[in-house]
Amino acid sequence: MAIEFKGVHYPKAVILHAVFFYVRYAVSYRDLEEIMAERGVVVDHATLNRWVVNFSPSIAANAQARKRRTANSWRMDETYIRVRGKWTYLYRAVDRDGQTLDFMLSERRDLAAARRFFKQAIAANGVPDRVVIDKSGANLAGLMAVNVILKFTGTGHLVTIRQVKYLNNILEQDHRFIKRITGPMMGFKAFHSAAGTIAGIEVAHMIRKDQFAANGITAFQQFAALAA
Known part of the structure; x- marks a missing residue:
């Protein structure tokens, strides 16, 4: 779905360049403000923040719909993101090849959050x-709840659950890119801004992993195409 840029006072290309640069590279908003000024674009860091938070979720939704087909063997785990001085939980899943399946930021790490994440991931990926x-009991209970639903919907297809730590090494490695980008941000002041920003970071990481039909275009051009 094409993203609307009505009401903004800068060209769409300028906004997308700023958003992409922020979610792809480890920079602060003040760093980005200076970088943009060096390129002749005068925009304050608060406006840059609004662009990232407002446009990243829609770009991420398009990315989810347009990514390449993923494998049916998943790896799922959480990592930590600081919001308002407290730790929140970023649920993430990749397939056996390391391709991003889905992600969700949650204020809690419990059964309800795990069930919500699996429901979201299955809706997007099957x-x-x-x-x-x-060894998380909440994640195990969440998957068992999924299997109960599958059993009673008559599909005959239940999810095999494996709790083997070393098999999740590929996901632990994948977390590192996200943490490397969020590190210079020094934590988030609001949950919605954290969720929006992380959505953009995940898209940039998906592009880096070649999860879209690139057709010879650059990483930024792929990012911009997801806004069209």
């Missing part, structure tokens, strides 16, 4: 054959 998780 029912997997198997899912590898850690």
